Each structure stands twice: as C-alpha cells, then as structure tokens.
Amino acid sequence: MKNxxxxxxxxxxxxxxxxxxxxxxxxxxxxxxxLMVWIDHAQAWGKLDWLPFLYETEQSTLLSLLNTIAxxxxxxTSIAFSITIVTLTLASSQFGPRLIRNFMDDRGTQVxxxxxxxxxxxxxxxxxxxxxxxxxxxxxxxxxxxxxxxTLFSVFVLxxxxxxxxxxxxxxxxxxxxxxxxxxxxxxxxCAETTPKLGKEARKTFSYTLPIFADQSGxxxxxxxxxxxxxxxxxxxxxxxxxxPGHLINEGAELATLKSLKPIQDExxxxxxxxxxxxxxxxxxxxxxxAIHQMVExxxxxLSPGVxxxxxxxxxxxxxxxxxxxxxxxxxxxxxYYGQDGILRLRRNPYDFEGVANSAFxxxxxxxxxxxxxxxxxxxxLYRIASATDKPDIHSVILRQLVAIEQxxxxxxxxxxxxxxxxxxxxxxxxxLKTTSFQS
Numbered sequence: 001m002k003n004x005x006x007x008x009x010x011x012x013x014x015x016x017x018x019x020x021x022x023x024x025x026x027x028x029x030x031x032x033x034x035l036m037v038w039i040d041h042a043q044a045w046g047k048l049d050w051l052p053f054l055y056e057t058e059q060s061t062l063l064s065l066l067n068t069i070a071x072x073x074x075x076x077t078s079i080a081f082s083i084t085i086v087t088l089t090l091a092s093s094q095f096g097p098r099l100i101r102n103f104m105d106d107r108g109t110q111v112x113x114x115x116x117x118x119x120x121x122x123x124x125x126x127x128x129x130x131x132x133x134x135x136x137x138x139x140x141x142x143x144x145x146x147x148x149x150x151t152l153f154s155v156f157v158l159x160x161x162x163x164x165x166x167x168x169x170x171x172x173x174x175x176x177x178x179x180x181x182x183x184x185x186x187x188x189x190x191c192a193e194t195t196p197k198l199g200k201e202a203r204k205t206f207s208y209t210l211p212i213f214a215d216q217s218g219x220x221x222x223x224x225x226x227x228x229x230x231x232x233x234x235x236x237x238x239x240x241x242x243x244x245p246g247h248l249i250n251e252g253a254e255l256a257t258l259k260s261l262k263p264i265q266d267e268x269x270x271x272x273x274x275x276x277x278x279x280x281x282x283x284x285x286x287x288x289x290x291a292i293h294q295m296v297e298x299x300x301x302x303l304s305p306g307v308x309x310x311x312x313x314x315x316x317x318x319x320x321x322x323x324x325x326x327x328x329x330x331x332x333x334x335x336x337y338y339g340q341d342g343i344l345r346l347r348r349n350p351y352d353f354e355g356v357a358n359s360a361f362x363x364x365x366x367x368x369x370x371x372x373x374x375x376x377x378x379x380x381x382l383y384r385i386a387s388a389t390d391k392p393d394i395h396s397v398i399l400r401q402l403v404a405i406e407q408x409x410x411x412x413x414x415x416x417x418x419x420x421x422x423x424x425x426x427x428x429x430x431x432x433l434k435t436t437s438f439q440s
Contacts, residue, residue: 012283015105018084026114037140040138063127063131066126066127069123069147073116074116076154087103095297095301099174099297099298102178109165112157112164115157116154122146122147126147171298172315174298175315182295182323183323185290188286189288206238208263209259210258210259212268214249214255214273215273217251218280219280221282221283223275223277224276225337231272233339235260238258238345239258240256240346241347242257245286246286292356295360296316296359296364299367303367303374310371317381318381320364321385323360328385328394332352353394354397366408370412372414376422379405382402382429390436406426
C-alpha cells in the first residue's frame with residue numbers, strides 16, 4: 001500500500017512544477033476543440049443568423065485566421081516563459097536559490113503559461129480538423145467563436161501576467177507570502193495532543209527492542225504518523241523515532257527503535273522505512289524551520305555588503321517576531337501519539353520554542369552586528385515576544401539572545417547616539433524580564 005507520506009511528497013512535487021497545470025489545460029483545450037468540431041459537424045446548433053460572417057467566410061480565410069492566432073500564441077508563450085525565467089533568475093540572486101520553489105508554486109504563473117499553450121493547441125487541432133476531406137464542406141462556426149473568445153481572454157491574461165510578475169519580485173510581497181507559508185507549516189505543531197482515551201500510563205520497560213536503520217542518505221522530508229501508528233497498533237509496538245523532518249540522515253544511521261513485550265519481526269524494518277520519505281533536499285511540508293531559514297536567508301542577503309538593504313532585513317525581523325509571538329502563546333505538541341486503544345505508540349523528536357527562536361534569530365544576529373538599526377530591531381522584537389508571554393522557558397531563550405546581541409556589540413564601535421539608543425532598548429527588555437521575575 002502506498003503510504004501517505006509518499007503521496008504528500010508527490011503532490012508537493014506536482015504543485016511546485018511548471019508542467020502539471022499547463023498540461024491539464026492543454027488536454028482540456030484538445031478535448032474542447034474536438035467537442036466544438038463535433039457540434040459543428042453534427043449541425044446541432046445550425047447556422048447562427050446573428051453571426052453570418054463566421055458561416056459565410058471561406059475556409060481559406062478561417063485557416064489563415066487560425067494560423068495567425070496560433071503563431072501569435074506561440075510567440076506570446078515564448079515571451080511569457082522568458083519573463084518567467086528572468087524572474088526566477090532575479091529571485092535566485094536577490095532572495096536566494098531556495099526561494100525559486102516558492103515562485104514555481106505560484107498558481108497564477110502556471111495558469112498564464114497554460115492559457116497561452118492551450119490556445120495554441122486548440123488552434124492546431126482545429127486547423128488539422130478543417131484540413132480533413134470529411135470537413136471540407138463544414139463551416140466551423142462554434143469552434144471559431146470559441147477560439148476568438150479565448151484569444152480575447154488571453155489579452156487580459158497577458159496584462160494580468162505583467163502586473164503579477166511586477167508584484168511577485170517585490171521584497172515585501174515575497175516576505176509576506178513566505179510568512180504565510182511559515183504560519184501554515186507551523187499549524188500542525190499547535191494541534192491538540194491525542195491523549196490516551198483509556199487513561200493508560202505509558203509502559204516504561206520492554207522485553208525486546210529492534211533498532212531500525214535508514215536504507216538511504218538524505219534529508220528526512222516527510223513522516224507518516226498514521227502509518228507508524230498503524231504499524232505500532234497492529235504489531236503491539238512502541239516506536240521511538242529519533243529524527244524529525246529536516247534532519248540529515250546517513251545511510252545506516254539508526255532511524256528509530258521498536259520496543260515490545262514479545263519478539264519483533266525483522267520485516268518491520270522495511271515497513272518503518274516506507275513510512276518516511278528521504279530526499280536530496282529539504283521541503284517546508286513538515287519542516288517549519290526550513291521555511292524560517294528561507295526568511296532568514298533573505299535577511300542575511302539583504303545585510304551583505306553587496307546588497308546593503310537593512311530595510312528588507314528589518315521587515316524579515318518583524319515578520320519573524322510576529323511568528324514567534326504566536327508560537328509563544330501556544331502549547332507545542334510533545335511528540336507523543338496514542339493509538340485507538342489509548343496506549344502510547346509513537347514518540348517523535350518534538351519542536352520547542354528555543355529551537356525555532358534560534359533558527360529565526362541566530363544568523364540574523366550574527367550578520368547584523370555592524371548594523372545598528374537591525375540590532376536595535378532585534379532587541380525590540382525580543383521585548384515584544386517577552387511581553388506576549390510569561391513562560392519562564394521562553395524568557396530564558398529571550399535572555400540568551402539578548403546577551404548574545406550585547407556581546408556582538410562589544411566588537412563593533414558604535415557612535416555615542418547609536419550606543420545610547422541600543423542601550424535603552426536592551427535595558428527595556430531587561431526591566432521587563434526583571435518585572436516578571438524570570439531573569440537569572
């Protein structure tokens with residue numbers, strides 16, 4: 001049985017491709033052309049008196065019109081592909097090569113490319129049909145009307161495409177879309193935990209254990225909880241998974257450990273390996289830290305001497321601050337999953353606030369040492385996060401980041417005014433931590 005993790009990976013690969021949506025539209029256009037020709041051939045609609053020129057025009061004129069439309073569509077298609085490639089090149093150089101995936105996931109661009117190609121395909125099928133001997137005496141009235149309407153529609157699609165591309169390469173829009181992706185990837189971490197229905201305590205001792213080793217190297221992309229719970233419940237096991245999506249796994253490394261009160265079958269190793277997808281690159285499907293790293297990459301590139309764009313870096317810090325404020329108010333999943341019988345069946349490596357916060361702030365903090373504005377905004381973000389929650393563990397993370405920012409400032413010479421502004425921001429955070437009695 002194909003596991004759900006592999007299906008999710010396949011769906012993501014299709015969703016982030018430039019061929020699937022255009023291919024569906026081309027198939028639809030070919031079917032539409034066949035349908036229109038069949039209707040005209042059967043004369044189901046008869047001659048439309050209010051459009052006599054379509055039924056009185058010579059076949060050679062209609063063929064010339066279709067040839068012109070087809071040539072125009074293939075030309076516009078090549079231009080659209082060229083613009084798309086230029087956009088991907090700019091995105092790669094300005095925001096980072098990993099952001100290309102987000103641009104390829106843009107449904108608007110996929111539909112635009114599919115529109116032009118499908119109209120071209122429609123014209124080609126119609127030209128072929130009109131050239132058949134059986135259709136020499138048939139005027140393709142409805143088919144031509146549909147083609148003209150589609151061509152008129154393509155003009156508006158081209159205008160939309162130019163506007164859409166212009167917006168898609170703006171830094172603020174890219175950051176906003178990436179922030180939405182981060183929030184979406186974090187949603188599963190906030191789901192209510194599956195508590196034991198029967199109130200049974202987790203077993204602490206087992207008679208048999210079986211280590212499961214990875215059968216290939218790469219990044220863990222997807223992990224099917226449902227499949228693992230099914231295996232654990234069927235064979236009365238407890239599965240302790242040592243990795244989480246985003247981690248790099250070497251072939252032969254211990255992937256998980258199976259524990260049971262009775263002997264464990266060796267063939268379960270292949271079943272557990274099939275429940276996870278290991279690939280050559282990371283994806284944000286079950287890996288929220290990867291989406292955060294994409295945001296961090298934009299900020300780090302903006303802070304590089306070649307770009308020198310602190311405003312973009314500040315925007316990234318603000319968005320990450322909002323994300324961390326939301327996380328600080330939530331209870332993250334413990335990584336423990338129970339079967340239908342209420343017994344603990346699966347334990348995964350869980351996410352915590354410290355790991356997510358370090359992923360968001362560490363690299364930006366390291367590269368923003370010489371940028372006063374970004375450093376101050378980082379401190380202000382820590383204040384906002386500290387204000388959003390009174391949890392001691394989160395305040396400890398905030399204090400760690402604050403001390404690291406202060407240590408970085410010691411290696412850079414600020415002006416008197418800049419140093420004063422920086423100190424005020426730091427003291428503001430420290431006073432808040434003192435007030436809540438969580439500062440060590």
